[in-house]
Amino acid sequence: MTIPAPPDQPNPADHKPAGQDPWGPPPSGPALAHFPPHPMLPAPVAPVSNGMGITALVLGITGVVLGLVIFLFWMSWLPALLAVVFGFIGLSQVRKGLANNRAMALTGAILGIVGLLIAVGGGVFAVTMVKRSADDTRAKADEAKASASSAEKDRHLSFGETYTYENGLKVTVAAPQPFTPDEYAYGHAKGNKAVQVTVTVINTSTSRVSVKTGLPDVNDANGASAELVIDGSGRQKVITGYLLPGKEAVGKYAFSLPPDAAGRIEVEFSPDAMRWNDAYWSGPTS
Missing domain, CATH: 2.60.40.1240 (Immunoglobulin-like)
Known part of the structure; x- marks a missing residue:
């Protein structure tokens, strides 16, 4: 006995091949097409930041130049110290792959250390010269006082x-x-x-x-x-x-x-x- 299809709906029996049970499981069709997996996208690359190394190099040069000027050596310690700090920060960024100017950062740090040594040496030299000048002035004053006292006594x-x-x-x-x-x-x-x-x-x-x-x-x-x-x-x-x-x-x-x-x-x-x-x-x- 065949159940009539509802109005406006195709009868399943009309689409079954001949000799197939219209109410049985559908025949196995051809296998679905196989698509290859999507290729992996490359990981995003962090932007390179060389600012610390450049800053360290500039400050290191500034510190050394100021240290070599007789009357400005006392100003060299600050840029030299900053050059050391920025230089080591730049080297740390190179190790993390955030920068690629290792030579520049290392040079800035080295120049900063040299600038600090020059500043310390200049300070020691200045203190020594001031002390020597004060001692000479005191000695001359004592000599003049002794001479005046001797002259007064002679009179x-x-x-x-x-x-x-x-x-x-x-x-x-x-x-x-x-x-x-x-x-x-x-x-x-x-x-x-x-x-x-x-x-x-x-x-x-x-x-x-x-x-x-x-x-x-x-x-x-x-x-x-x-x-x-x-x-x-x-x-x-x-x-x-x-x-x-x-x-x-x-x-x-x-x-x-x-x-x-x-x-x-x-x-x-x-x-x-x-x-x-x-x-x-x-x-x-x-």
Whole structure:
């Protein structure tokens, strides 16, 4: 018995080959076509980044150049240090396959190390030179101080000793002698002790020398300035004017001292107070 097909639907029996059961399993057809597997696509390649190596090389060169300049070596340590850092980062990227400029990165790192060594060496050299300069300056200052102290000591003499100035004048102050002012004396108080100071100046140079300040200063035993005595006896003589080579000038001056400070005096004298320091002669009075 055959079941009729629904309307508008083909009857399966119409498509079955003759002699085949229309309701049986379909006959085995030809095998499906075999397609070869898709070929594997290549893995994506990471982009090459050579920036670290290039930066290391530039910074390394900069560090070395700055280190070789005398006044700029102190600036070389920073680019040199950065060159070492970037150089090692660049080498790490080369090992990971992210860069291919190994020689550039290695050169930058090496130059950075050289720059650091130059910076350290320059710093040590600068510190050494500054210390040496400071030591020299201190030594010169000590020498000048010692020389000044020695010169100051040399300018303090006893009566009868001679001091020679740089212009060739030799000055000697003799021990003070008693002086009796006349009745018309000026600067001598009654009861004081008057003394006479004799200054001898000899020109040992080969040219004439001006003696502009031929008046000495006298301090008594208390350090007070003694009064200059002027009388009409004509015994006082002031050194002034020019002194010819080999010539001698003698000055005589009288001073009045208070009785309680007349036992010892100090005489200050300079042939030219504007150019030469005073020399000092001291000792007891007669």
